[in-house]
Amino acid sequence: MDLTSQLRGLYAPGVAYEIATPERPIPEMVLEVASRYPERAAIDFFARQLTYAELAQEMRRCAGALHQAGVRPGDRVALIMPNCPQHAVAVLGTMLLGAVVVEHNPLAPEGELEGEYARHGARVTIAWSKTLEKLTFLGRGHTTFSMDLTTALPTASRLALKLPVKAARDKREQLSSPRPSWARSWTRAMRSATPWQGNCPSTMDDVALLIHTGGTTGVPKAAALTHANLSANVEQSIAWVPVLHEGAEVFYCILPLFHAFGFTIGFLAGLRLGATIAMFPKFDTAMVLAAQRRLPCTFFLGVPPMYERLLAAAEGTNVDLSSIHFSLSGAMPLSASLADQWEQATGGLMIEGYGMTEASPIILGSPLASSRARGALGIPFPSTQVKIVDPENPSREVTEGEVGELIARGPQVFSGYWNQDDETAEVFTQDGWLRTGDLVQVRDGFIYMADRRKEMINSSGFNVYPSQVEEAVRSMPGVLDVAAIGVPAGESGEDVVAAVVLEAGASVTLTDLRKWAEKSLAHYALPRQIVVMTELPRSQLGKVMRKKVREQIMGAQAAATDAVAGAREAVAGAREAVAGAREAVSEKVAEARDAASEAMAGARESMSEKVAEAREAASEAVAGTRGAVSDAVAGARESVSEAVAGVRGALNDEQPRPVTDEQVDSSDAPEQALEH
Template identity: 55%
Template sequence: MSETLLPARPHYTAGVPAEIDVPDHGVDVLLEQAALRFGDRVALDFLGASTTYADLSDQVARAAGLLAAAGVRAGDRVALVLPNCPQHVVAFYAALRVGAVVAEHNPLAPATEIQAQLEAHGATTVVCWEKALDQVAPGGDRGGRTVWAVDLTAALPRRSRLLLRLPVAAARAKLATMRGPVPPGVRSWDREVRRAQPLSPGHPRPATGDLAVLLHTGGTTGTPKAVALTHRNLLANVAQGRAWVQGLREGAETFSAILPFFHAFGLTLCLTFAVHLGATQVVLPKFDVDMVLAGMRRRPTTFLPGVPPMFDRLARRAAETGADLSSVRFAISGAMALDPDVAERWEEVTGGLIIEGYGMTESSPVALGNPFGPGRRPGTLGVPFPSTEIRIVDPEDPTTAVPAGQQGELLIRGPQVFAGYYGRPEETAQALLDGGWLRTGDIVRLDDGFVVLADRLKELIISGGFNVYPSQVEDAVRSMPGVSEVAVVGLPDGARGESVVAALVLEAGARVDLEAVRRWTQERLSHYAMPRRIAVLDELPRSQLGKVMRRKVREQVLTLSEQVHAVAADLAESAALRRRGVSG
């Protein structure tokens, strides 16, 4: 195996340790500690409705008592199919308190996807948003599971609930976005939690090595699977983040919880890290620029985790409206590359710092980050977190290091690296090498200790025997006049292997053809990396976090190609019939 690269200590901000200690308890203790220290502090602000840490702790105790009374035991999976809301926080900590494993699900995912996930991890208990019940219990069929329905309006301020009952079209439309029909046999989470007896304080607690959470991801191979994270994994990432951001004040910060809790980034930064700090969280059920700015006016945000499109839209709207974002001292961007222009615009409107972090669900999720200070280097992934080691290896032989300065696959080892894919030992063996090294599937290089991303290994295009990195082609095409957005994928191309295809979203009124793209890129790319085809799309498919999904782009381009071939075949057949004197 190659030489281990220890954390780049010289680049650390003053005060950041090279190593961290992981607490020897479960994640559930984070909330109890916060309630003891900051009981009167507002923990959650949901569209204006406030919940203190003491109230939140009481609700969790009752919800844990409800789950235990329903037969949930240590190790059982409790599925959460919820948007961001107070009930999500309560159900998350309640399930962990009884020793169960929280299985997070996207409430907007299609029924087939959610059903397959439920079958795979075998949860017999589900806490579900009313609007997602069709995906969990299609046609009212609960599949033998205990299902609790969550009424999103139950967490609203009293005045808002009364307004939603008004017999006017606007109120009815708004209500329809928040509530849905509840089939017979589905229980009311909100009503039963209010009436439940608190869990006995002597109830056994989970151990730090126990499984805590299942998060669904494509992983390093692209095949959907459940990432299994232990209490230790999550607590390690909390401790690493706490050490990384010097200057945070316990019991005095305010987070904007705009990342989905069912995603690793939102789960760690909001459900665990913010609670560890005793921070107030302004919780939103979805990302909406005006709702975020309204929340900031109500409770000025000091710490904002997000993704580049969120920062871009917020900065632009603030500039348009004069909204004051100067309270935001720290911002962490993840999930995709942070455009330096977006970073500069954000820091101009806030006066605070924004850094780029790197990770994946399998690393809980953060593994690398830029220093919070003048030593940060925009455009890089940063340096390894405390207690995190990296290696850069030959992707064909991960036991062999690449020469210094050359590109290779990034391997990560640290206390935040996951326990494996739930029920998938073969896939786990492919991702986790001997010694606990996680294969990221990302091609990177080192630049003076900072890790620079080249591309995703699984999205590598092999054309004529040459490796083509989609992001490099995208960078070359994106600067072309008339091009608004671009995603590059590979399509099968016979003996060549794959053909480089650029999917374009054009600016209004622009016309761009393949010849123009090739002329534009001929001095920017090697000949083998230049696009051989283009496809013009109305928009690029994105994930819940706004990240372009190349797999979906590839599917769309393939569909367009099939349609074009079908039309061409019809035209050819019509022409042949006309030549034979047969009318079409």
């Protein structure tokens, strides 16, 4: 017995193995439902409702407006809007004209949107006015319609927004922006359009929808889903819950239409059943609980974080959740405790689904039977075949209990990515099975997730599944959330890193974490690093984005490495500067010494010269002195000699001799002596 036949033995009573092949394109299906339930509310938006008859009229008017804008069968029409009535009408009107709907995330950055437009080449866009500032890259030849979200609100709400008070102004700014001159008014285009009266020209094999996805490789792509793909998954989902009642259900469409889960199950399946679809522009617990009081939900579609937050918000209030008979959770694992809490609060059943955009999206689901297993991905939907194969050799099926890659085929599986043949070839086996890229195993008759193949960690040659590490760490006291990733570790492959979010006041060391986790993990799977984060990056659906976690951690480590390298360079530079300074000081000291030596030598030479000059001067002075002395002595001697001679002469003149008559009287002698 093959695996599919084995797993079908766990189907709930009343669920058929195969579904009838849908034969009408989606717009024709909606028009047929509208003919059966014309007065039933089709769309509810904050209590303003469109009946199925009004929805049919609006989708024809939309097709007419697009036709007047030049849209023809096969053309792509880009939609960039939150969930709202205008979005629903634009989807159905585009498809009615035979054109292809291209969904975009209105919160996507400009660069991402520009890349998506480059892939699909749409020439017409209907965009929420708040997103237009990110579409300036659209050149001439592109028709852009600006959608004002406030026009879909009830009259009282629209009037309240016009009040000249700050609260009203702030709310208006959140919901709408002025229309730029290069964009056309979608409201005006709808009012002036002639309703399209023709039938949908599309065949079941024509592409109806392009949804962007990273797929199994992470490379951005546009998955092309046909009318047959989408219609098949709608019928499979309805067949899985055979107790749903046509014309009586209330679906809550909270998951965005740019996600396949919300588009196919929350929107198209609701229309197929003639349900009233309450549309929410975003997930907000107060908004959802207010709607639950006014328009109780019967079928709720969400992801685990939504269920968790709604339970917390509803606790202690008088909001009754018992109207919710069935709930479907997907996109990420749902813990058994959360599923039990939700079922206790609602009294209904929780269905876990597994899928991917390339499968429209659901492939597996948990059955509505007592045999269901918490935490399992489930068993294949009707008309869906599955295998578990060796990821390195998809032609070989693994044995029961062995981990392998899940592959699938069925009417919901797409035929390829838009204009990306190489990527399409990579996602299919040679015999046409879709490769999910997920590693799974069969236990007790159910398929369980092991992990994403591309996220598997290679630790010392051993395969480590992030989900197993996360499950072990998440149960540790003080840990609120965790993501396990691998980072390069040289020859040993990768180190397991646990990125954790802790409770307020909690403290967890790597030693504590390893000691806790070793009870359930092999030694090679134990984290070698722990990184504490304030929050983990999540997709708009609340799914932890391990790739983003890894990028953040690797980026932080690279920045730290760069900082250390920079510090080392700075230290090396400082050392070079010190060495240079020392060298400069040494040179200056040497120069100073040389200068001093030269100065000393010069001084010595100068002193020698001065001394010689002094000596010479002294010698000259001494010689001069000696000459002067000699001259003086000679002069003195001569003077003395002359004096002596004079004395001698005088003495000779004073010898006695006889007095004559000429001698005068002695009394006159003094006078004469004075005269002489």
